[in-house]
Amino acid sequence: MPTLYDKIWADHLIGEREDGQSLLYIDLQLLHEVTSPQAFAGLGEAGRVLWRKEANLATPDHNVPTDNRAAGIDGIADPVAREQVVALDDNCRRHGVRQFGMLDPRQGIVHVMGPEQGATQPGMTIVCGDSHTSTHGAFGALAQGIGTSEVEHVMATQCLAQSKARNMAVQVNGELPAGVYAKDLALALIGSIGTAGATGHTIEYQGEAVRGLSMEGRMTLCNLSIEAGARAGLVAVDDTTLDYLKGRPLAPSGSEWQAAESHWQALVSDADAEFDSTVNLDAVALTPQVTWGTSPEMVAGIEEATPNPCRAADPTEADGVERALAYMGLAADQPIADIRLDRVFIGSCTNARLEDLRVAARIVAGKRVAASVKQALVVPGSGLVKQAAEAEGLADTFTAAGFEWRAPGCSMCLAMNPDKLLPGEHCASTSNRNFEGRQGHRGRTHLVSPAMAAAAAVAGRFVDVRDWL
Amino acid sequence: MKAFQRETGLAAPLDRANVDTDQIIPKQFLKSIKRTGFGDNLFDAWRFLDEGDIGLTPNERRLNHRFVLNQPRYQEAGVLLARRNFGCGSSREHAVWALLEYGFFAVIAPSFADIFFENCFKNGLLPIRLDEAVVDDLFERAQGDGGLELTIDLETLQIQLPDGGEIAFEVPPGNRRKLLEGLDDIGLTLAQADRIRTFEASYYQRHPWLKRGAGADEETAP
Numbered sequence: 240m241p242t243l244y245d246k247i248w249a250d251h252l253i254g255e256r257e258d259g260q261s262l263l264y265i266d267l268q269l270l271h272e273v274t275s276p277q278a279f280a281g282l283g284e285a286g287r288v289l290w291r292k293e294a295n296l297a298t299p300d301h302n303v304p305t306d307n308r309a310a311g312i313d314g315i316a317d318p319v320a321r322e323q324v325v326a327l328d329d330n331c332r333r334h335g336v337r338q339f340g341m342l343d344p345r346q347g348i349v350h351v352m353g354p355e356q357g358a359t360q361p362g363m364t365i366v367c368g369d370s371h372t373s374t375h376g377a378f379g380a381l382a383q384g385i386g387t388s389e390v391e392h393v394m395a396t397q398c399l400a401q402s403k404a405r406n407m408a409v410q411v412n413g414e415l416p417a418g419v420y421a422k423d424l425a426l427a428l429i430g431s432i433g434t435a436g437a438t439g440h441t442i443e444y445q446g447e448a449v450r451g452l453s454m455e456g457r458m459t460l461c462n463l464s465i466e467a468g469a470r471a472g473l474v475a476v477d478d479t480t481l482d483y484l485k486g487r488p489l490a491p492s493g494s495e496w497q498a499a500e501s502h503w504q505a506l507v508s509d510a511d512a513e514f515d516s517t518v519n520l521d522a523v524a525l526t527p528q529v530t531w532g533t534s535p536e537m538v539a540g541i542e543e544a545t546p547n548p549c550r551a552a553d554p555t556e557a558d559g560v561e562r563a564l565a566y567m568g569l570a571a572d573q574p575i576a577d578i579r580l581d582r583v584f585i586g587s588c589t590n591a592r593l594e595d596l597r598v599a600a601r602i603v604a605g606k607r608v609a610a611s612v613k614q615a616l617v618v619p620g621s622g623l624v625k626q627a628a629e630a631e632g633l634a635d636t637f638t639a640a641g642f643e644w645r646a647p648g649c650s651m652c653l654a655m656n657p658d659k660l661l662p663g664e665h666c667a668s669t670s671n672r673n674f675e676g677r678q679g680h681r682g683r684t685h686l687v688s689p690a691m692a693a694a695a696a697v698a699g700r701f702v703d704v705r706d707w708l
Numbered sequence: 709m710k711a712f713q714r715e716t717g718l719a720a721p722l723d724r725a726n727v728d729t730d731q732i733i734p735k736q737f738l739k740s741i742k743r744t745g746f747g748d749n750l751f752d753a754w755r756f757l758d759e760g761d762i763g764l765t766p767n768e769r770r771l772n773h774r775f776v777l778n779q780p781r782y783q784e785a786g787v788l789l790a791r792r793n794f795g796c797g798s799s800r801e802h803a804v805w806a807l808l809e810y811g812f813f814a815v816i817a818p819s820f821a822d823i824f825f826e827n828c829f830k831n832g833l834l835p836i837r838l839d840e841a842v843v844d845d846l847f848e849r850a851q852g853d854g855g856l857e858l859t860i861d862l863e864t865l866q867i868q869l870p871d872g873g874e875i876a877f878e879v880p881p882g883n884r885r886k887l888l889e890g891l892d893d894i895g896l897t898l899a900q901a902d903r904i905r906t907f908e909a910s911y912y913q914r915h916p917w918l919k920r921g922a923g924a925d926e927e928t929a930p
Contacts, residue, residue, distance in 0.1 A: 251911075253900070253903060253904055253907045254900075254903060254907075256882070256896055256897060256900060257896065257899070258881070258882035258883075258885050258886060258891075258896060259881055259882040260882045262897060262900060262903075262904070264904070264907060264908070264911060266918055267921075267922055273738055273739075273800075274799070274800065274801070276741035276742075277741065277742065277743050277801075280741070280742070285892075285894070287894070290904075291921065292923060293920065293921030293922070293923045293924040293925075294921050294922070294923060295923045296922045296923045297923075302739070317739075319739035319740075319762055320739055322739070322741060323739055323741055326741045336923060337922075337923040337924070337925065337926075353922075356922070358922035360918075362915075363918070368799060368801075369798075369799060370797065370798050370799040370823060384799040384823055385799060385823065385826075386799055386800075386801035386804075386823060386826065386827035386830060387743075387801040387802075388801060388827065388830035388831065388893065389826070389827075389830070391894065392893055392894050392897065395894045395897075395898065396894060396897040396898060396901075396904065397904065397908075398897055398904060400882075400893065400896070400897055401826070402880065402882075404822075433793075434726055434793060434796050435726075435792065435793040435796065435819060435821070438793070438819065438821060438822055439822060465797075465823075468793070468796065468821060468822070470822050470823060489922050491917035495916065495917040496917075498916060498917060499915075499917045502915065534726050534728070536726075555725050555791060555792070556725075558723075558724070558725075559724070559725055559726065562724070653730075653735050654735065654736075655735050655736070655738065655739070672728075672730065672797060672798075674728045674730040674731065674797060675730070675731060675753060676730065676731075676734055676753050677730050677735075680734075680736075680753065680759045681753075
């Protein structure tokens, strides 16, 4: 019997191409400035046009600056970054693609903007030239990150040519304890199955802990599917999904909502659906997670210590642990709570939604960022998140505590804009990748939940946020 | 796309697991709006000791002589030997463009990340999955005296070793044909344009609320 993934696949399957690859119809393509210019150029060079322009929605996010935004594109100091944002603007105008530009309050990180606008809907197939497109799977949509050639392919044909992935169920039993969030759940999963653990699979997250998550939490969880190797992650549709969607600008309304809702409610795996593999996790046993190394699988609980290469399973792993500890400037068996921070970053497509900012603000309210922390940044995921956070006083809470309150974009998650780490600096970051140099040349990233990042900013080192609630 | 039938080249052993696309081409070099100009910054943080900047050529940089690709014996390498989960992380196709421009025509590893694996075939770079033990053996030979020259034949799906030995490999059949003939992927799909249109007509009948599209002009909003 079909899984949710099987059902969405079947609903969009056009048939097989002559080379044996399946043609999958794509409902929505999100575009940003870094991976789209070559695709637009390729389209033009081949004399092709967009198959269905209204299936595309664009916003600049990767390298927009997070301050001095009033000047729009002219305010981008880096000429190379500016060229990309200008190219997106030109391409959208030329091809008639709708764009939320730098001065539009709806501008934001593509994976925050899409759901917020109601562009992301259950049962859809969604693509974007960004691996964290898996985020949208929180709505029961099949959402995948693709390369630039595939971006061009979808522009020109409205299809993706691919082979079907296998089904993996991640069953999370029990309820998450207080102070433990979707981010910790995702990091613990990656720590358990590894960054290639779900390669070739589409994950469906199931179980009480997943059902108990808000849409924001589900987005965080699905966002990190790619860090476990899965191109897509899914959560079945329920009332939480429908409640979130109702009334969003691009969501259906009136009689169309009725029709859509009855289709959406069938978007669950059948009770006897067969998965190629199943991973079980016990939510009750989870603790706040902190990555200590240079891959998201290099993660430990706040009460634990860094590993020792002597205890590695094989020479390749021992070598990896040793190399990562050296890069991070950490010793083997060093307690996680001993790691001191130079910077703190709260933001990214993983954790820059209103709920994330509320949780972090509650932790820092009435406190101060430690004097030893050089910079603590809060970068909301979109202009609308920023407005809402300002309206309910979160921005004031952050700035009173010594955080910098910025304008929306990917920012220090990948440091393509001016927000970056200096060599050797340790950063508590709510983003998704702790790869070498990800947040700046020779920078050292520790991935954590917004609550853990907020507490670390105040303490100047990692602390157990469960003691702060 | 350039066709790939049979290529011969020296193997360079990159002895690390989980090499991510941020390492293959760091983000500060992604700012071009073209598909070219990335080879000079392949593995930038490992190849060079200085931080680098867009526009600086390798001759103007401080080389990290300890990094494997900088060793004289591996200059002109055409095959990259790698460890498990090569190409994980970001979907950036720039990683494939950088490897090709540097001079690699194939990457051999025990496993690859999905998006990177697909991106290779769109550009004429051949990713080959081999059993871990076979890869271990190739590493040993490539690191040994005299190095390891490999001939990779996509037609016969065989890798020829200098001692006359052969290693069979598999490639998804559709991708193999595309590479062998250098086919235009979009052209292949557009050959089915009528089928796509027929599908669309019934699809929007079943899902009328999706017809307008998130990217429809605001002026035409109901």
